[in-house]
Amino acid sequence: MQTTLTSKGQVTIPRDVRQHFGLKQGMAITFEIEGDHIALRPARSSRQAQASGFGLIKSRRKGVPVDLDVASLVTDAP
Template sequence: MQTTVTSKGQVTIPRDVRQQFGLRQGVSVSFTVEGDHIAIRPASSARQAAVSGFGLIRSQRPGVPADFDVAALAVEAP
């Protein structure tokens, strides 16, 4: 496979290669020089590194103000 570098330094990654490595629009890639050639790899992202899934779901509720005092919710027992 062969492609041409544009005047802006851009190249088109062939569709078969993009599909094989899961490269979609917006995915970051990293370049490394290995001897006499260049290697391009998908960059690891925080999303890929998150094994637990914590923080991946967004709430539909409005956020809590930064100055919210939790102690104000406590009610003294009679």
């Protein structure tokens, strides 16, 4: 498949390619340089980025003070 680059640097992604990869109007995509090739991929959405669950649970405990001296917590064993 071939397409033409416009004077504004735009290209039309062929319909078959859009359908194959599920690209929809308004979706964000990324361009990556891979050696002598350009890879175009759907950008990860914030939903996909949160799939790990990291940072989703909030603690009810108070935070540790910024000026806490960890060494002051160490005690000598008997």
